[in-house]
Amino acid sequence: MLQRLIKKEDLKKLIASVKKEGAFYGPIRGSEGLSLSELNPDDEVAFAYSNFKLPLKRQFFPWSEEICTYEAESMTDVPPSEEKVVIFGVRPCDAFSLLYLDKIFLDEKFIDPYYRGRRDNSIIISLACREPLKTCFCTSVGVNPAGKEGADILAFEVKDSLIFEACSEKGKEFMETNSAIFKKPGEADIKARDEEVSAAEKRVQAIDLSGITEKLQGCFDSPIWEEIAQRCLGCGVCTYSCPTCHCFGLYDEKVGLKGRRIKVQDSCLFPSFTLEASGHNPRGSDEERMRQRIMHKFRYTVESFEDIFCVGCGRCIINCPVNMDIREALAEVIK
Amino acid sequence: MSSNCRANPYLPKPVTIEKITIENEARDLKTFRLAFCNGDDKKGFKYECGQFAMLSIPGAGESPIGIASSPMDEEYLEFTVKCYSTGVVTTALHNLEEGTRIGVRGPYGNSFPLKEMEGKNVLIVGGGFAFTTLRSTIRYMLIKKNRTRFKNITVIYGARSPGELIYKPELKEWEERDGIEMYVTVDRGDANWKGREGFVPSVLQEVAPSSENAIVLVCGPPIMLKFTMLPLLDLGFSPDKIITSLERRMSCGIGKCGRCNVGTMYVCKDGPILNYKQIQELSEGIF
Numbered sequence: 219m220l221q222r223l224i225k226k227e228d229l230k231k232l233i234a235s236v237k238k239e240g241a242f243y244g245p246i247r248g249s250e251g252l253s254l255s256e257l258n259p260d261d262e263v264a265f266a267y268s269n270f271k272l273p274l275k276r277q278f279f280p281w282s283e284e285i286c287t288y289e290a291e292s293m294t295d296v297p298p299s300e301e302k303v304v305i306f307g308v309r310p311c312d313a314f315s316l317l318y319l320d321k322i323f324l325d326e327k328f329i330d331p332y333y334r335g336r337r338d339n340s341i342i343i344s345l346a347c348r349e350p351l352k353t354c355f356c357t358s359v360g361v362n363p364a365g366k367e368g369a370d371i372l373a374f375e376v377k378d379s380l381i382f383e384a385c386s387e388k389g390k391e392f393m394e395t396n397s398a399i400f401k402k403p404g405e406a407d408i409k410a411r412d413e414e415v416s417a418a419e420k421r422v423q424a425i426d427l428s429g430i431t432e433k434l435q436g437c438f439d440s441p442i443w444e445e446i447a448q449r450c451l452g453c454g455v456c457t458y459s460c461p462t463c464h465c466f467g468l469y470d471e472k473v474g475l476k477g478r479r480i481k482v483q484d485s486c487l488f489p490s491f492t493l494e495a496s497g498h499n500p501r502g503s504d505e506e507r508m509r510q511r512i513m514h515k516f517r518y519t520v521e522s523f524e525d526i527f528c529v530g531c532g533r534c535i536i537n538c539p540v541n542m543d544i545r546e547a548l549a550e551v552i553k
Numbered sequence: 554m555s556s557n558c559r560a561n562p563y564l565p566k567p568v569t570i571e572k573i574t575i576e577n578e579a580r581d582l583k584t585f586r587l588a589f590c591n592g593d594d595k596k597g598f599k600y601e602c603g604q605f606a607m608l609s610i611p612g613a614g615e616s617p618i619g620i621a622s623s624p625m626d627e628e629y630l631e632f633t634v635k636c637y638s639t640g641v642v643t644t645a646l647h648n649l650e651e652g653t654r655i656g657v658r659g660p661y662g663n664s665f666p667l668k669e670m671e672g673k674n675v676l677i678v679g680g681g682f683a684f685t686t687l688r689s690t691i692r693y694m695l696i697k698k699n700r701t702r703f704k705n706i707t708v709i710y711g712a713r714s715p716g717e718l719i720y721k722p723e724l725k726e727w728e729e730r731d732g733i734e735m736y737v738t739v740d741r742g743d744a745n746w747k748g749r750e751g752f753v754p755s756v757l758q759e760v761a762p763s764s765e766n767a768i769v770l771v772c773g774p775p776i777m778l779k780f781t782m783l784p785l786l787d788l789g790f791s792p793d794k795i796i797t798s799l800e801r802r803m804s805c806g807i808g809k810c811g812r813c814n815v816g817t818m819y820v821c822k823d824g825p826i827l828n829y830k831q832i833q834e835l836s837e838g839i840f
Contacts, residue, residue: 285563288611291654295564327822328562328807438836465811467804468563472612479614481563484810491812494802495616495640498775500837513836514814521817 220384222393222400223407230259231399240302268351273461274312275319277305278336282482290475298335306343311356311529313344313368315461318527322464341392344369348414350422353532357422361529364415374411381411425545433551434517446547447508449540454485456534462527486510562807565609565656566594573651578716581636582682583647586629600624602690603826606659607806613645617803621685623692633685661806662825665690665770674705676762678781680753680773681712686798687772688720700732707762711738711753715746736760754780764789770796775840792830799825
């Protein structure tokens with residue numbers, strides 16, 4: 219396993235190197251707080267944050283993207299992006315979520331060319347978690363605050379340095395290409411890292427999800443859905459801030475004869491999501507939609523892929539305007 | 554990976570509307586006959602009875618529609634579309650004229666189990682304009698070289714009124730020919746109607762086709778499906794021999810957008826054709 223050390227102040231050299239043929243995205247503090255943005259070598263890379271407000275998925279599956287353009291009756295293909303991108307500083311939960319999105323968008327029968335283009339051309343350098351939030355429950359859904367899943371390189375903060383550990387061939391190649399910027403970590407650095415990692419893992423407040431899928435199999439018609447959904451406003455912020463929610467719609471925008479078709483993130487919590495042209499809506503009530511969201515993540519994906527499509531990032535809890543808590547809903551199901 | 558994997562699955566293939574047939578008195582059901590603009594697209598579009606495609610109109614959007622032509626109709630594709638005042642795409646489509654160029658993506662979904670139907674009596678039960686993919690199947694089975702593969706073909710088809718029966722010239726042709734037994738019914742006839750009156754489920758009970766070595770394909774509005782299942786079971790059809798086709802709102806048609814998800818199934822790729830046993834096993838109600 220390739221392990222290398224880089225001084226935080228030398229990140230600017232890495233950014234400059236990456237920028238020669240692509241873009242470098244990383245954490246930066248601006249007027250609206252912390253964000254994952256494209257960085258220049260002179261930008262001050264932020265540290266000491268818990269997580270980004272928005273999920274990593276939008277780098278690969280943007281809020282909206284063009285899939286074709288048209289003029290009068292003729293339609294033209296929009297090719298996928300080939301921009302090389304390095305993404306630094308995302309948390310292991312977000313990196314893990316890409317493995318779930320891969321199962322949908324890279325399903326071998328039909329591959330989404332836009333998602334694939336971005337996946338093929340990106341390198342993910344995730345940064346191990348040091349300060350999990352009270353809303354984090356990653357360890358309950360198989361994610362570790364220092365997990366490597368979905369990352370090409372896993373980085374650890376050790377004082378004024380970062381330890382980079384290659385997790386994929388792509389990551390290893392990247393570190394070798396930039397070897398001049400790195401040096402070998404000392405034993406003390408490795409030890410400090412290991413201590414941080416195990417402390418962080420202990421701080422995650424785990425919840426008991428044992429038997430959740432079986433419980434869900436037995437409670438489709440239960441009155442709990444009405445109870446759970448009662449507070450929900452149906453705003454869909456949980457679905458937009460979820461790293462694994464991947465529902466979308468295709469919409470046309472046209473001015474005069476010219477227009478474009480766009481793929482837009484959508485939410486199963488919106489009544490229009492399943493509303494048919496005839497006026498019939500097979501999922502017409504709030505509780506049916508809430509049930510669908512929870513069933514999809516904690517039952518259907520388990521039955522289809524043997525995976526719970528949740529990485530425990532807690533964004534749905536943090537961003538909910540009426541303080542709904544998925545942990546409470548799941549506890550209600552298990553009860 | 555083959556170059557095909559890089560192709561954009563969301564990009565429709567251009568087709569020209571060759572012919573538009575108004576199917577009913579209310580004039581809200583039209584059959585669109587489409588021809589591919591490019592030979593390669595035509596060759597690439599190999600479909601089976603029961604599959605659907607996305608019809609794509611620049612500026613309006615896309616709509617999943619069952620293919621009403623038969624795979625043996627090599628020169629064209631046909632789709633029968635109902636216009637809903639609330640349906641953006643169906644309204645736009647109904648306003649188009651012959652000669653207009655639109656787009657098609659597909660074919661998508663699974664198909665009627667034609668292999669399993671071979672050597673069996675085939676019962677077809679249809680209601681309203683959900684008769685489209687059943688029409689595709691009947692056309693396919695009645696082709697001379699295909700006909701011998703199937704035993705008796707019995708069709709029970711109903712609509713609200715005589716004016717709402719679709720594919721009228723074909724219904725007449727089938728009634729007059731051998732090799733197919735037709736029972737066309739309307740909920741309520743008019744002064745000129747000399748045919749059968751009555752709802753599809755009751756006509757089914759009257760005709761009482763044997764379930765012996767038989768399979769039934771049934772498509773119709775949810776209410777008809779609901780009241781047809783019991784008589785079919787009473788006739789001795791086992792749930793796995795009762796085949797139907799589901800509908801759901803769809804966007805991508807390729808199992809990604811999540812709209813048509815029902816349980817672990819995506820209607821677009823795991824359906825739309827399901828047997829009644831599979832439907833009973835789905836937690837979410839279908840009809």
